[in-house]
Amino acid sequence: xxxxxIELPDETFAQANALARTTGRTLGEVLSQAIxxxxxxxxxxxxxVAEALRSTDAGRFASSEDVEALWxxxxxxxxxxxxxxxxxx
Numbered sequence: 001x002x003x004x005x006i007e008l009p010d011e012t013f014a015q016a017n018a019l020a021r022t023t024g025r026t027l028g029e030v031l032s033q034a035i036x037x038x039x040x041x042x043x044x045x046x047x048x049v050a051e052a053l054r055s056t057d058a059g060r061f062a063s064s065e066d067v068e069a070l071w072x073x074x075x076x077x078x079x080x081x082x083x084x085x086x087x088x089x
């Protein structure tokens with residue numbers, strides 16, 4: 001395993017420390033997991049964008065009519081019930 005030194009904003013450092021204390025992990029474990037998850041998300045996001053661009057280049061995208069139909073369907077659908085909507089009923 002490699003090691004490095006990084007500078008963090010005070011608030012980020014405090015949040016990571018608090019999470020480490022709360023979960024019983026070391027600060028290094030918390031930061032290592034956060035970095036790994038951030039990198040994995042970045043990789044996934046870039047792949048999604050690249051796939052969307054390939055689809056667009058190949059002419060596969062929603063027509064104006066498809067988008068209008070979807071918005072019409074969404075506008076006609078009742079909103080999902082949440083705890084707040086149950087409380088106010």
